Amino acid sequence: MLADTLAAIVPVDDSLATAVQARLDNLTKPPGSLGRLEALTKSLAGMSGNASPRVSPPGVIVFAADHGVAEEGVSAFPQEVTAQMVANFAAGGAAINVFARQIGARLEVVDVGVKGIVEGDGVVVDKVRPGTANFAREDAMSLAEAERAIEVGIRAAARSHAAGCCCLIVGEMGIANTTASSALLAALSGRPVTRLVGQGTGIDISRLAHKAGVIEGALAARQPDSARPLEMLAKLGGLEIAAMAGAYLGAAARRMPILVDGFIATVAALVACRLAPALRGYLIFGHRSCEPGHDVALELLDAEPLLDMQLRLGEGTGAALAFPLLEAACRMLSEMATFDSAGVAGAAPES
Numbered sequence: 001m002l003a004d005t006l007a008a009i010v011p012v013d014d015s016l017a018t019a020v021q022a023r024l025d026n027l028t029k030p031p032g033s034l035g036r037l038e039a040l041t042k043s044l045a046g047m048s049g050n051a052s053p054r055v056s057p058p059g060v061i062v063f064a065a066d067h068g069v070a071e072e073g074v075s076a077f078p079q080e081v082t083a084q085m086v087a088n089f090a091a092g093g094a095a096i097n098v099f100a101r102q103i104g105a106r107l108e109v110v111d112v113g114v115k116g117i118v119e120g121d122g123v124v125v126d127k128v129r130p131g132t133a134n135f136a137r138e139d140a141m142s143l144a145e146a147e148r149a150i151e152v153g154i155r156a157a158a159r160s161h162a163a164g165c166c167c168l169i170v171g172e173m174g175i176a177n178t179t180a181s182s183a184l185l186a187a188l189s190g191r192p193v194t195r196l197v198g199q200g201t202g203i204d205i206s207r208l209a210h211k212a213g214v215i216e217g218a219l220a221a222r223q224p225d226s227a228r229p230l231e232m233l234a235k236l237g238g239l240e241i242a243a244m245a246g247a248y249l250g251a252a253a254r255r256m257p258i259l260v261d262g263f264i265a266t267v268a269a270l271v272a273c274r275l276a277p278a279l280r281g282y283l284i285f286g287h288r289s290c291e292p293g294h295d296v297a298l299e300l301l302d303a304e305p306l307l308d309m310q311l312r313l314g315e316g317t318g319a320a321l322a323f324p325l326l327e328a329a330c331r332m333l334s335e336m337a338t339f340d341s342a343g344v345a346g347a348a349p350e351s
């Protein structure tokens, strides 16, 4: 399934940009005056292959999994919070539930590797294993498990597409996943770990130094090879990061625009782009997270996010908050009057 999905990702269609630009320049506004919103309409047209793109209804998928490295004391919260938050998602009480309702999204929560038993209806249980192993001591998972986790994501994206979603937001929940993401990013970027690690859920300075040391030790022991993305996921984790990468690939294979969330989501996107470089054309970046590594991951992807709201929650919340900008871009193109239709004079000729 992974090989078929990778093969199905075609580069975005840049040929529509000229027609969309002509339409944009006929709308009742000085040419270019809607700034990045105008560029967004061209991007969305190229992704969907439609000169009148639509992004509603959006789909939100939240992948949840546990990380063995949590036992190293790298998070401000205990591991049980992953399962407890999944129950909160199922009950509709988390931030992403609120924002998903606000934007009329279809929300799906997928347990790809939570350690405990997840309570609550409405959670898709597609568990590859109950949490990763502690990658400070051994590989987080096997290669086969990493591939299965990617396929969990591909299947979830396919469900969102089949349910009629026109755009995909992918979120995550996993205590200690900023540690796994920072390790992946250090391996992919070659930058010093101390420049990438951040407070995650809110650790203090001394725990931050400990977190950096755990990652440095693990990288020395695991020796991840940045030219082998699947192997990197197997060595460092996590299950939800692999599933997010799969969801991006599955969405791009179906020509769905993807709105990327924060730090963990962007690292997953980096890994997925190593598997299929054409994926990059389908990615729009929702926000800049507080996590210092996010800047580095965005730079590697040559990405400029839409919002900077000092968020560090995850769950897909930053992307959901940015979604109305995508909706506005589509509506601007389809609903604004043209100079002709509104009887508004065009720009005066230069004298």
Ligand SMILES: O=C(O)c1ccc[n+]([C@@H]2O[C@H](COP(=O)([O-])O)[C@@H](O)[C@H]2O)c1
Residues within 6 Å of the ligand: 074, 075, 076, 077, 172, 173, 174, 175, 176, 177, 178, 179, 199, 200, 201, 202, 261, 262, 263, 264, 265, 289, 290, 291, 294, 311, 312, 313, 314, 315
């Ligand atoms: O999305 C982000 O940029 C982000 C930044 C910091 C923390 N988080 C969330 O916090 C959890 C990971 O933090 P930690 O400290 O346990 O590694 C995980 O559930 C993420 O959803 C998310």
Ligand SMILES: Cc1cc2nc[nH]c2cc1C
Residues within 6 Å of the ligand: 077, 081, 085, 172, 173, 174, 201, 313, 314, 315
């Ligand atoms: C309460 C809580 C909610 C979260 N949502 C995403 N990561 C989280 C981490 C914690 C600790």
